[in-house]
Amino acid sequence: MTYLLTVIIIVYGFIIAWIVIQIRLENEMKIQKEE
Amino acid sequence: MSFLALRVNKIHFLLAAFLSGINIFLILTIAPQNQLQPDFGNIFYIHVPVAWTAFIGYMLVMIFSILFLWKQEQTWDHFALASAEAGTMFMFLVLITGPIWAKPAWGHFWVWEPRLTTSLVLFLIFLGYFMLREFGGNPEQVSRYAAVLGIIGFLDVPLIFLSVKLWLPELQSHPQVGQYFEDAGIMPVLMITYSLLSLLVVISFMIRFRVHNLKRRETHKII
Numbered sequence: 001m002t003y004l005l006t007v008i009i010i011v012y013g014f015i016i017a018w019i020v021i022q023i024r025l026e027n028e029m030k031i032q033k034e035e
Numbered sequence: 036m037s038f039l040a041l042r043v044n045k046i047h048f049l050l051a052a053f054l055s056g057i058n059i060f061l062i063l064t065i066a067p068q069n070q071l072q073p074d075f076g077n078i079f080y081i082h083v084p085v086a087w088t089a090f091i092g093y094m095l096v097m098i099f100s101i102l103f104l105w106k107q108e109q110t111w112d113h114f115a116l117a118s119a120e121a122g123t124m125f126m127f128l129v130l131i132t133g134p135i136w137a138k139p140a141w142g143h144f145w146v147w148e149p150r151l152t153t154s155l156v157l158f159l160i161f162l163g164y165f166m167l168r169e170f171g172g173n174p175e176q177v178s179r180y181a182a183v184l185g186i187i188g189f190l191d192v193p194l195i196f197l198s199v200k201l202w203l204p205e206l207q208s209h210p211q212v213g214q215y216f217e218d219a220g221i222m223p224v225l226m227i228t229y230s231l232l233s234l235l236v237v238i239s240f241m242i243r244f245r246v247h248n249l250k251r252r253e254t255h256k257i258i
Contacts, residue, residue: 001074001075003074003075003078003135003136003138003139004062004063004074004075004077004078006135007078007081007082007132007135007136008059008062008063008081010128010131010132010135011081011085011128011132012055012059014124014127014128014131015124015128015235015239018124018239019235019238019239019242022239022242022243022246023037023038023039023242025246026037026038026242026245026246026249027037027038029246029249029250029253030037030249032253033249033252033253
């Protein structure tokens with residue numbers, strides 16, 4: 001079960017973190033552009 | 036308008052969150068287990084769809100690269116780059132989840148067997164693709180070279196799929212194609228995971244495309 005939970009956490013954690021970072025990056029670039 | 040302000044993206048996110056809940060619940064509770072691999076065998080329900088999703092990402096790279104070489108429109112090049120990034124993110128997860136399953140199943144995190152090696156080669160080809168994009172020099176030339184590399188890189192995908200047949204059986208650690216799918220009960224869970232990951236790869240692709248578009252506009256403004 002430990003192996004399975006590790007995989008679930010890694011996969012979901014990684015994908016969520018990646019998407020959140022990209023959304024923030026996009027917002028950041030938009031703000032810079034407006035300035 | 037920001038990415039999340041668009042209605043279609045919000046719907047994507049809600050659907051992805053809903054499917055994620057169902058997905059985790061099914062994998063932990065209902066999904067049929069492989070008798071030889073209790074618990075950790077269920078990693079299969081994530082590992083395999085993640086690999087399929089990565090291959091879809093790379094297939095898109097090939098399609099967009101062909102369209103770019105054919106039509107010579109920069110948008111196709113940006114599409115190809117965004118797909119390559121989304122595909123590589125999933126390929127990275129394949130290479131992480133595989134060894135976590137391999138440790139209890141085979142006793143080793145990594146074995147140099149055909150499918151693992153060809154998967155690693157695919158990942159490295161696309162690392163090369165990003166290096167070419169970053170350090171290749173003249174942007175027009177780089178786009179053309181990257182398109183060719185994207186098309187050639189995709190040729191490794193069928194090789195990964197067929198690697199269990201192409202190399203000698205004594206070299207194989209992976210099961211043969213279709214061996215896992217004999218049990219019809221596993222398909223619904225696999226399909227739910229696959230739909231969820233497909234949604235996530237589309238979201239990743241769209242947002243990377245938007246970021247590239249913003250960067251391009253910024254560069255044009257500076258020039």
